[in-house]
Amino acid sequence: MKQLLKSILIFCSLMAGYLAINLLINFHRLTDPISLEGNVLIVGDSHLNTSLNPDQFASASNICMGGEAYILTFYKLKKAIEDNGQIDHVLCGFSYNNFSAYRDARLTGEKSKSQFSKYYPVLPLDLPEKIVVNETKFYHTFLRELTLYPNFSPPPYLGGFVKYPYELDKANLKETIRKHYYTNGPFIGISPYTEQFLDSIVSFTTEKNIELTLVSAPLHREYRSRIPEEIKTAFNKTKLRMTRKGILVLDFLDISYNDTLFKDYDHLNYEGAQIFTELIKKEISNRKMNGAHKKQDIENPADIRQQDLPNN
Amino acid sequence: MLFNSIEFVVFLPIVFAIYWLIGSARIKSQNLFLLASSYVFYGWWDYRFLALIAFSSVVDFVVGQQLHRTEKFRKGWLALSLTVNLGLLGFFKYYNFFVDNFVEAFRFFGQAPDISTLSIILPVGISFYTFQTLSYTIDIYRRKLGPTKDFVGFMAYVSFFPQLVAGPIERATKLLPQFFEKRKFTYAQGRDGMRQILWGLFKKIVVADTCAIFANDIFSNSAEYGSATLLIGALCFTFQIYGDFSGYSDIAIGTAKLFGFNLMTNFRYPYFSRDIAEFWRRWHISLSSWFRDYVYIPLGGSNGTRKRTLINIFVIFLVSGFWHGANWTFIVWGGLNALYFVPIFLLKKNRNNLDHVDYFWPGWNNFSHILFTFSLTVLAWVFFRAENVGHAFDYIVGIFSFTGGKWHGGDYLPLAALMLIIEWTMRKRGFGLDFSAHVPKWLRWTLYSMCVWLILFFFGEEQAFIYFQF
Secondary structure (H helix, E strand, O other), X not given: OHHHHHHHHHHHHHHHHHXXXXXXXXXXXXXXXXXXXXXXXXXXXXXXHHHOOHHHOOOEEEOOOOOOOHHHHHHHHHHHHHHOXXXXXXXXXXXXXXXXXXXXXXXXXXXXXXXXXXXXXHXXXXXXXXXXXXXXXXXXXXXXXXXXXXXXXOOOOOOOOOOOOOOOOHHHHHHHHHHHHOOOOOOOXXXXXXXXXXXXXXXXXHHOOOEEEEEEOXXXXXXXXXXXXXXXXXXXXXXXXXXXXXXXEEEOOOOOOOHHHEEEOOEEOHHHHHHHHHHHHHHHHXXXXXXXXXXXXXXXXXXXXXXXOOOO | OOOOOHHHHHHHHHHHHHHHHHOOOOHHHHHXXXXXXXXXXXXXXXXXXXXXXXXXXXXXXXXXXXXXXXXXXXXXXXXXXXXXXXXXXXXXXXXXXXXXXXXXXXXXXXXXXXXXXXXXXXXXXXXXXXXXXXXXXXXXXXOOOOOOOOHHHHHXXXXXXXXXXXXXXXXXXXXXXXXXXXXXXXXXXXXHHHHHHHHHHHHHHHHHHHHHHHHHHXXXXXXXXXXXXXXXXXXXXXXXXXXXXHHHHHHHHHHHHHOXXXXXXXXXXXXXXXXXXXXXXXXXXXXXXXXXXXXXXXXXXXXXXXXXXXXXXXXXXXXXXXXXXXXXXXXXXXXXXXXXXHHHHHOOOOOOOOOOOOOOOOHHHHHHHHHHHHHHHHHHHHHHHOOOHHHHHHXXXXXXXXXXXXXXXXXXXXXXXXXXXXXXXXXXXOOOOOOOOOOOHHHHHXXXXXXXHHHHHHHHXXXXXXXXXX
């Protein structure tokens, strides 16, 4: 028995030593500050990731990541702001699909492993107490990413602006709608966490005295017409609530951009992004000049900007 | 409790330590502790079904006593054991299947009997422990075994946690006496046990659970995928089921070794078989031999006419398929394997390949036979995995239609290839890490480390063992 226990002890010690060395090498990933340029920070999912080019702003960073739920945006934003005191304005993506429960499924289902692998440096260890996630996969991510191998790659959660030069891919509309709203057949439902973490983003930016603007990038009319009513209702309710809270909501979802400006049915391509970025810049600048965004009464700023739009 | 769970990682060392602290001199106390531990292990899943195991154990204990005590009514006592055990199994596992098919059959003739199915939860491992307890009463009836008077020892035998929920299905003649002998801990046995547990976890976590991701997706959306992807899906399931089930068996056998018990070998590298008869001598050996001894031979085996023997062969394969689950897919799977087997049997070549190939490079002849047998097995597994028989046929037609379609690569198949390479190298020994003394320590420890590393890397994909549902 002693001989076996001794062998096991030696083997486990060697393994533990290997894991500990990797932990020492990788620990900085949890603590290293992230350095961002500019006073404007663009956060959210693939919608702003493809539609707001930070290079067109005076000084901005885009750290959007495809498929990012508000839960993840919140923790990422928190880290970015704590590490970059110069940020005074946050542009956050705000669209219909943020309200679909499919975003939560990415944290609870098969794909949660890839999500945690990207975001673990900014996620709190008590996340499973706040939302329903696959706990095994969540904690295992920390073990794997911090101890199994030395990891020198840049923070995987940062994302950035993505240029898509090509034109509308008409093949995937049905699949996109199914993925966003009907993953398992019937309507997938409204995310229970979207409101909660959007409120967290609002509270956090307010507390830090940072201006928050919610930006809704254009969607193709074919996509819009297929969005479930439940999603539209939830979106509009939240939009109204945010507006009443004094948050500027720049809702350009219903703008009829030409097909040549879309990469697919719910994302702009590079050309579309250039036009849309200019539009957002002008809109923000006008609002600042007018001071209209406080307790604003404009429901849809797109209504007053139609003349600026190409191919309308 | 799953072998691949954190709970088991905590449970096993605690039970191991207390068990050996009790000491090998106090066999009864050790048995009592094993019994309690086994009930905790099983009750972790659903404590309500502990009563079922206890009931089954009590019935067979009493029947065993009576069979030995009296010459009268022996058949009656055996019938009682068979009725209780197979009755419980039939109710929990097959009730809804029979009701559904009964109703369907009447509908075919224009009748609609008002019989509804029940919402029945299948107790984990019922097929395994039922067969294990039956072997006890049948062997006493056949006078191959005397009954035990040690109730606790018998209860511990029925519920022995390493093999309770998915085998190997042990015979009372082999396992029960071990509960009444002094168990000694030896370094060699403990080391082998640890190695076998490690290899089992590797097969389960690294191979089966990763292949399951692809197999589940491809089988669930088979209509969308092209032929190449469907083939990959079938291959993934082939490695999933082997890694899952043989992995469980390795963990079970290894765990039993830590407690001083020897369980029977359940898998002997079946995918290296050169014909289907050899495959069935190497796949789920404890079940195949159970059916051989308690069904095939009592039916006459191969001693009767050729027609009678062929009927017996089909019976045993169909029953074996049906044992796996209440679905026609399992019955067709069994039937298909019978069809594979019969030509070899008729040509009297079913005992041609009794041992593995001697040389590392098998030669073209052996290799082609292995590949052909493996391909037949892959096709049969499609029926085993499919939702229904129609789905299986569509899936196979999809493979052979050679059409394009959505592609889904089997990214984790190289892990299965790694397992095959290691097992091929070790095919003359008990399991993948069963090293002989002349293998240098650095090489052994490197392979152990590689296994541990891969297990830690893929651990998060935790999935239940497939055979729990049987």
